[in-house]
């Protein structure tokens with residue numbers, strides 16, 4: 151834990167030193183009721199609700215050049231068709247369709263023709279001829295058993311961690327077992343390929359992860375969609391980014407600064423309870439705006455680099471708790487093409503230990519490329535590179551995808567039919583390649599037993615900071631919105647009490 155605290159403080163010192171050299175705008179700071187850190191699913195949603203339902207002014211500070219966070223839509227400029235490399239669809243939870251309607255985004259059912267699954271060990275490029283995937287009926291039975299197992303923990307896990315045991319000793323012991331033990335205990339192996347394919351957006355060690363984190367990531371709402379109990383939807387345009395572009399237009403310049411991060415943070419002078427934020431351009435570090443706010447809603451991943459500007463505030467806490475305990479997976483997503491890749495097929499990365507047994511499937515060791523998944527009626531493929539929290543270099547991640555492709559070419563698993571092994575066209579074409587950021591925030595069993603997660607909501611309201619985002623909730627846009635509602639209620643109630 152100590153090294154994380156040091157990293158936080160070092161990063162903060164570096165930022166402040168940097169900010170000291172810049173020429174901060176000396177004008178009177180611009181007043182907003184609430185500063186929202188991060189313009190992903192939670193931050194964008196919160197901004198709309200705070201303004202329109204609670205009559206508050208906001209400023210969203212987003213480090214990227216768009217809103218939408220984990221949405222990664224690549225648009226083929228030739229046809230206008232969108233291809234989703236990140237968030238795939240939206241699960242129909244209460245309030246979700248109404249929110250799309252409010253923003254004026256027509257929706258459609260998300261239907262997808264299933265691909266043929268081909269299991270390949272990407273470390274050798276060899277197809278696993280001896281691996282027999284589960285029969286659909288067995289998979290369904292196993293998913294039902296998983297659902298029954300996971301559902302009993304929903305009351306302490308959703309929405310957010312409000313009802314999670316405060317004392318680490320009260321955490322149900324099953325939640326602290328590695329997922330592989332749960333798979334054995336409940337005979338879930340027929341569901342593992344599906345779980346891996348669905349949570350491929352991030353768990354770098356699915357089987358070694360604690361059951362708690364698998365239930366959080368592969369949450370009951372996703373299982374219900376897979377079992378046909380609930381359904382997902384998408385924008386009728388088939389471009390998930392459209393929702394966030396519409397939110398950006400609706401909020402306007404006065405409520406959003408893009409390509410920006412918080413560089414400085416301080417209490418306002420005198421006895422005021424206001425906070426002053428210096429906002430800098432992400433690329434140049436130059437301070438471009440100063441805002442004076444009553445409260446901060448933090449929605450980004452609570453990783454050291456994101457928390458650094460607030461580190462002095464955090465360091466006065468008696469226990470850094472979840473901020474120091476959180477670890478992450480780091481992911482990168484892309485759209486690629488090459489004529490050696492088979493159509494209507496998903497090449498799924500699987501460890502060769504998975505054969506010759508029927509299943510279980512052994513997910514690959516990280517860092518890995520999860521798969522090459524052909525998008526319906528197209529010749530492009532979805533890829534995703536996954537590693538631990540230090541797997542943040544986009545070029546290194548891209549090389550992982552390229553290597554997986556080259557191994558399959560060399561092994562003759564792909565490309566032989568059309569003679570594509572000739573060197574001039576052996577390179578994979580990247581249509582789109584984006585960091586997908588830190589996902590699947592988790593805390594080790596040791597820190598959980600010390601109560602790191604149970605104490606997490608003690609940080610709500612502390613120094614007028616409020617917390618939402620995927621680390622505090624499920625990995626599901628519409629579930630995050632539900633959780634964010636609970637935080638907004640608290641925030642708005644508190645501000646009313648303090649400021650009238």
Ligand SMILES: *[C@@H]1O[C@H](CO)[C@@H](O)[C@H](O)[C@H]1NC(C)=O
Nearest residue numbers: 183201202203204205206207
């Ligand atoms: C909304 O807030 C503004 C500024 O604080 C105030 O002037 C206005 O009366 C409020 N409107 C409603 C409907 O509460």
Ligand SMILES: *[C@@H]1O[C@H](CO)[C@@H](O)[C@H](O)[C@H]1NC(C)=O
Nearest residue numbers: 256257258259260381383386
């Ligand atoms: C989506 O599917 C549901 C249930 O099958 C149906 O009632 C609804 O009309 C469909 N919506 C659209 C936009 O196609």
Ligand SMILES: *[C@@H]1O[C@H](CO)[C@@H](O)[C@H](O)[C@H]1NC(C)=O
Nearest residue numbers: 287288289291292337338340
């Ligand atoms: C485990 O599940 C599979 C399919 O899901 C089933 O065929 C098998 O009989 C189950 N085994 C036990 C011991 O329940």
Ligand SMILES: *[C@@H]1O[C@H](CO)[C@@H](O)[C@H](O)[C@H]1NC(C)=O
Nearest residue numbers: 489490491492493565567568
């Ligand atoms: C070979 O090329 C044809 C025509 O482009 C394509 O339909 C087929 O999928 C390719 N086969 C492989 C293995 O790439």
Ligand SMILES: *[C@@H]1O[C@H](CO)[C@@H](O)[C@H](O)[C@H]1NC(C)=O
Nearest residue numbers: 153154477478538539540541
């Ligand atoms: C990532 O790197 C940091 C700094 O070297 C190290 O302290 C941390 O343990 C690493 N994380 C993992 C999961 O290995």
Ligand SMILES: *[C@@H]1O[C@H](CO)[C@@H](O)[C@H](O)[C@H]1NC(C)=O
Nearest residue numbers: 566567568569570571572573
């Ligand atoms: C495949 O490549 C070989 C060697 O370059 C060549 O002789 C052959 O004609 C090619 N076949 C096709 C179908 O392109």
